Amino acid sequence: MHGYxxxxxxxxxxxxxxxxxxxxxxxxTLRRLQAAGWITEAAETSATAEEVPALTSRRGRVVYTxxxxxxxxxxxxxxxxxxxxxxxxxxGVHFAFFARTDQATRLRILEGRRRKIEERREGxxxxxxxxxxxxxxxxxxxxxxxxxACEREVRWLEELIAxxxxxxxxxVPPGTAGxxxxxxxxxxxxxxxxxxx
Amino acid sequence: MHGYxxxxxxxxxxxxxxxxxxxxxxxxTLRRLQAAGWITEAAETSATAEEVPALTSRRGRVVYTxxxxxxxxxxxxxxxxxxxxxxxxxxGVHFAFFARTDQATRLRILEGRRRKIEERREGxxxxxxxxxxxxxxxxxxxxxxxxxACEREVRWLEELIAxxxxxxxxxVPPGTAGxxxxxxxxxxxxxxxxxxx
DNA sequence: CGTGCGATGTATCGGTCCGATACATCGCGG
DNA sequence: CCGCGATGTATCGGACCGATACATCGCACG
Numbered sequence: 001m002h003g004y005x006x007x008x009x010x011x012x013x014x015x016x017x018x019x020x021x022x023x024x025x026x027x028x029t030l031r032r033l034q035a036a037g038w039i040t041e042a043a044e045t046s047a048t049a050e051e052v053p054a055l056t057s058r059r060g061r062v063v064y065t066x067x068x069x070x071x072x073x074x075x076x077x078x079x080x081x082x083x084x085x086x087x088x089x090x091x092g093v094h095f096a097f098f099a100r101t102d103q104a105t106r107l108r109i110l111e112g113r114r115r116k117i118e119e120r121r122e123g124x125x126x127x128x129x130x131x132x133x134x135x136x137x138x139x140x141x142x143x144x145x146x147x148x149a150c151e152r153e154v155r156w157l158e159e160l161i162a163x164x165x166x167x168x169x170x171x172v173p174p175g176t177a178g179x180x181x182x183x184x185x186x187x188x189x190x191x192x193x194x195x196x197x
Numbered sequence: 198m199h200g201y202x203x204x205x206x207x208x209x210x211x212x213x214x215x216x217x218x219x220x221x222x223x224x225x226t227l228r229r230l231q232a233a234g235w236i237t238e239a240a241e242t243s244a245t246a247e248e249v250p251a252l253t254s255r256r257g258r259v260v261y262t263x264x265x266x267x268x269x270x271x272x273x274x275x276x277x278x279x280x281x282x283x284x285x286x287x288x289g290v291h292f293a294f295f296a297r298t299d300q301a302t303r304l305r306i307l308e309g310r311r312r313k314i315e316e317r318r319e320g321x322x323x324x325x326x327x328x329x330x331x332x333x334x335x336x337x338x339x340x341x342x343x344x345x346a347c348e349r350e351v352r353w354l355e356e357l358i359a360x361x362x363x364x365x366x367x368x369v370p371p372g373t374a375g376x377x378x379x380x381x382x383x384x385x386x387x388x389x390x391x392x393x394x
Numbered sequence: 395c396g397t398g399c400g401a402t403g404t405a406t407c408g409g410t411c412c413g414a415t416a417c418a419t420c421g422c423g424g
Numbered sequence: 425c426c427g428c429g430a431t432g433t434a435t436c437g438g439a440c441c442g443a444t445a446c447a448t449c450g451c452a453c454g
Contacts, residue, residue, distance in 0.1 A: 016343025138295035146213025
């Protein structure tokens with residue numbers, strides 16, 4: 001992909017959990033990745049393969065391609081999910097690769113995220129319990145809203161964890177909008193067997 | 198207050214909507230505010246007034262006090278809420294001052310935030326509608342969760358707006374935990390009459 | 395028929411903020 | 425009596441954002 005496309009893709013995948021990545025972050029990062037050998041850059045060659053709709057000779061786009069080493073490294077990065085993984089951005093990034101990792105990793109990430117949110121939730125409960133009389137009604141209202149959001153996320157994570165343990169793909173609750181079921185489900189319980197080369 | 202105390206206070210007030218502010222941000226900001234004349238710094242004098250519980254001669258704390266000019270400026274800042282106000286942090290900060298502004302400002306901020314969240318919501322609906330078949334089941338699940346969160350926040354904001362319009366203080370739904378009703382309600386519909394000096 | 399605007403696209407720069415770290419004191423429990 | 429967690433001030437490097445600049449393309453609208 002080229003940068004612009006990559007950003008749109010990322011926005012589509014992570015838009016639910018964080019804002020779009022800025023170009024001031026994207027392009028330097030791509031160059032760093034290239035310098036480290038994870039990806040390669042290439043000025044667009046006119047006709048590589050499939051241009052079905054509009055092949056109107058675009059301007060100089062730069063196409064980035066992941067290398068074998070890059071795939072290796074990325075897979076490792078996702079598989080060894082540490083606690084730093086569980087903030088919004090980190091969780092989002094790892095979640096974006098869920099369909100490409102094994103169940104054990106998915107569970108580790110989901111449970112780490114749950115712990116993180118539970119901590120947040122306890123903090124809010126503390127405030128609402130202990131410091132309630134010191135705060136004005138508006139602030140209390142904000143805390144209550146935040147607490148509610150935490151509780152909902154924990155419940156959501158618990159559903160995902162339960163599904164994961166039972167080997168099922170994430171269920172699509174019939175209530176919600178837009179959820180037409182397709183066959184793009186993640187790999188059924190079969191694991192990837194790569195450990196450490 | 199001194200820095201540490203200030204941070205705890207901010208965390209208690211804004212913990213529901215953003216992470217705690219870092220010291221690397223707090224102390225330089227305090228110094229900038231002092232340089233601009235919004236606040237004053239003072240090394241702690243041993244006995245100013247009320248030390249009821251433990252007056253055990255602390256180490257050199259720095260006490261920051263808002264100046265008259267600072268109050269003026271802050272009030273202006275809150276009152277002239279622009280669109281930049283409506284991201285998480287900006288909204289949180291302005292919300293923390295709700296009990297100290299007038300109803301018109303409160304409404305402006307709430308409605309701005311609502312618009313912001315509605316845009317986010319539309320983005321997610323677009324993804325779920327248009328790009329659904331391109332995304333894996335996990336990503337779709339994340340979008341659905343995010344969409345749900347947006348819808349809930351919009352509903353929450355709408356309640357606050359309705360209450361605001363009817364001149365009532367924010368209601369405390371009897372269901373939630375920790376919400377003991379106290380008399381620290383915001384100023385009843387009476388406005389502050391400051392416009393621009 | 396032109397023209398202007400929004401989408402596509404690459405790129406940089408200044409400034410803000412975080413995360414880690416350092417250092418010092420105090421009270422408490424083991 | 426010793427260490428650890430809370431209180432407290434402070435800095436530094438690095439990551440990231442927001443604004444900006446520049447260039448091309450297609451389409452809508454006058």
